[in-house]
Amino acid sequence: MKLAIALATGVLAMTSPADAAPPRPAVEHFGKPTLNGQPLPFSEAVRVGDILYLSGQLGRGPDGKVPDGIEAQTRQTLDNIGATLKLAGLGYGDVFHCTAMLSDMANWPAMNKVYVTYFPEGKRPARSAFGANGLALGALIELECQAYAGKK
Numbered sequence: 001m002k003l004a005i006a007l008a009t010g011v012l013a014m015t016s017p018a019d020a021a022p023p024r025p026a027v028e029h030f031g032k033p034t035l036n037g038q039p040l041p042f043s044e045a046v047r048v049g050d051i052l053y054l055s056g057q058l059g060r061g062p063d064g065k066v067p068d069g070i071e072a073q074t075r076q077t078l079d080n081i082g083a084t085l086k087l088a089g090l091g092y093g094d095v096f097h098c099t100a101m102l103s104d105m106a107n108w109p110a111m112n113k114v115y116v117t118y119f120p121e122g123k124r125p126a127r128s129a130f131g132a133n134g135l136a137l138g139a140l141i142e143l144e145c146q147a148y149a150g151k152k
Helices: 001-014 070-087 107-118
Strands: 028-029 045-048 051-056 095-102 125-133 139-150
Touching: 001 028, 045 070, 051 070, 051 095, 070 095, 070 139, 095 107
Parallel strands: 095 125
Antiparallel strands: 028 045, 045 051, 051 139, 095 139
16 A cells, blocks of 8 residues: 555656646737837737737837838838747747738739748748728738747
């Protein structure tokens, strides 16, 4: 009997180490975006379970301004998305869906020219695109994505 108790205790000690990582919270918030030093009313991204939901991103540069032209804005938008993914320990390869909102659908080909350079051929996210009647800060593009944040 004592041997059985000792074995059971040993098995429990091996399967539940004291230094095990604490469980991840059900909902995690990443980033605290600001505009002109004022906090914005949303998180850059929220992780729920195995999915990271990124807020729509504009092509705002470090100076807070959007550059001229759809190609420059698309590049900056995707760079901003990359920075948010990095906050959550992820990368572009984890993105599985994006929604592109364009102020003018005539910019769709030029946006795609830049967009495809961030995702490898054959592994691009599913995507929707639509025209919008005005975007924040006079932007030409807003891009919203979701990424897989589970075990790899």
